[in-house]
Amino acid sequence: MGELVLDLLCHADFSGRIRPSREDIGFPAFSAEIAKLRAQNPEGTLLLDAGDAFSTNYWPGLPLVGAMIRSKTDVMTLGNHEFDRGPAFLDSCISACPFPILCANVRRKADSAPVPGTKPWVLLERCGIRIGVLGLTTEYTPYMVEKSAFAPFEMTSAAEAAARHIPAMRAAGADVVVVLTHMPFYQAADGTLTGELPELIDASPAADVWIGGHIPGDCAQVRSGACVVKAGFGGASIAHVRLTLDAASHRILDRSCAVVQTDPNGQADPEITRYIRSVTDPFEPYFREPLGSLNERWRMTLAHESKLGDFLADCLRYGGQTELSYMNTTSACGELLPGEITREELLYCAAFDDEMFTGIITGAQLHALLEAVYEPERFGNNAAIAFSGFHAAVDHTRPGGQKVLSVTRPDGTPIAPDERLSVTVSAYMASGGNDTGAIAGQIAWKPTGRHYHEAVSAYAKSLGVLTVADYPRLHETGEPENNHAPY
Known part of the structure; x- marks a missing residue:
């Protein structure tokens, strides 16, 4: 009957680090790595961003959205730093994104509505495989953002959101369920995971892939039959999840995950390099x-x-x-x-x-x-x-x-x-x-x-x-x- 392969490329906390420097890999090399990985499975690859993308000191907002579009981002969840500059800035960024922005556990205080322009989850499709992606943000966000910037919003329970939306995605026909979070977790030397995301996993219905963010450090492991990954920080690494499914039933036959380190010498599409330089070159005299x-x-x-x-x-x-x-x-x-x-x-x-x-x-x-x-x-x-x-x-x-x-x-x-x-x-x-x-x-x-x-x-x-x-x-x-x- 045959098999289908789904590749998920995941990262978090790019934090506006698009300019190559001694400290940062830069967006051109990151986009080259993404393109190289996507070329292995052009029709069956998704790029998922686990948040902290829009806000930075020198070129916040739309220049970063432009970079995300050029990397062919498929879906993003909000991180805590998306709220740094207040609701008007956030709305301008979300409105400019042609891909879905997810956030299931932050709502407006005024009317209990979701953050404008966001959805709790989305159903995507690759090679006939239906992928449900739920977006969650760390519940610590109110303590990680300047108070007035987050004042119009309030956190709700991530566990309650997962309990409600994971079954809803299954009922809507999702063959694969992904929980894309801006949540931290920590990996001990023996592989044991602790922190906000593992606690959520233990309290939630089963999902196939759990993606974290918010803190430095890379991780990729299969835990209780699900891939649990975290990678990124300025594009220095990418988590790569590969799922093999039965072509007829879409049942997952095999799953694996790994962290890929971005090649700093990767050659980006010249148009991408030109775009990044158009954003960053005006700052060069100041930086130097x-x-x-x-x-x-x-x-x-x-x-x-x-x-x-x-x-x-x-x-x-x-x-x-x-x-x-x-x-x-x-x-x-x-x-x-x-x-x-x-x-x-x-x-x-x-x-x-x-x-x-x-x-x-x-x-x-x-x-x-x-x-x-x-x-x-x-x-x-x-x-x-x-x-x-x-x-x-x-x-x-x-x-x-x-x-x-x-x-x-x-x-x-x-x-x-x-x-x-x-x-x-x-x-x-x-x-x-x-x-x-x-x-x-x-x-x-x-x-x-x-x-x-x-x-x-x-x-x-x-x-x-x-x-x-x-x-x-x-x-x-x-x-x-x-x-x-x-x-």
Whole structure:
């Protein structure tokens, strides 16, 4: 009777990294890899995007939609960063997409309707095979987006959505059911999976393919008869799921999955390269300007203190002209190497270009903030913070809520609970980002009208040679509980 082969190419978190650089593979090489994989099965291949595609600092929105169209994206689910710039921006992006945008567990507060332009699921067809694709977004999204940007929306249960829509896709005739999520999961050395997506899988009706995203790291394994995959981050990798089906019954006979690393030397269609250059070339003089130099290697870490994280927090304090600053480490990445440091290299590490906010924080609130950061469940979702202008001692072997031993000035003088200090944060953290709203909500934040990248560039130029004078400033005993940090 014969067999049919269905190939699913999956990725997440391209995050606007379309320009080739030392850090990023770039869209031309990514699209070349997709084209090479699609050529193996032209009629039976789907390209699925698991979110965090539209929002970036320099060319957000329609230029990125244009890239997705040129890669022949078939379907996308929303990631948390799709909401970064508010509903009008999101609507403009969704409206420009000729392919379906999915999101089954975010709705408008005003009328309980789905995000405009989205569907909970879609039924696609390749080679006569009907593929139902359900889209879900991490339930942590409200804590990963600046509060006002997500204010018109609310999360609903992903498990309830899966329980409702997976059977509906089967009833509508889906031969293959795919759950395309912007949800994290973590793979232990023995292959065990933990995190939001595996918990959803265990609580949901059976599907054939589960796709994750949201955090770095690649994974491809068959788990309880289903392919579970996660790949992407700037197009550096692609998850490839292959399903072999009986041609008559469309029953799945065999399934496999793997992660393909993108060839950085892949030759893209010249039209695609021209398109990307038309978007990125205007920024080249800005990127290439030297901002200073560095005498050592700095590498960002999320769960522990690093000189790069301290420097970026110093930039924030410099920009706000305050006594203290703090920032989420997940808003930074990468490394700086000894030698000349260009704006491109430094701002890549600084990542998000939020407006800076200032306020007054008490010693008691500062202590409570640190306790909140190191609460195990919250730490597992967010990792640490980087800070400037104070020191802290933390004992990770103590119970949650009792881990912070001291909060002092750099000279060791304790910061009293009722002491009031000026502090600078990003708009994201001022809105209670990383689930710190209980503390951030107590502070009367004031917008500065200035953005973080302006402060980073100015501080680097003021130093000439990049240094961190106050290091270390976090004194730890033991290892943080529930640490999933990928770097």
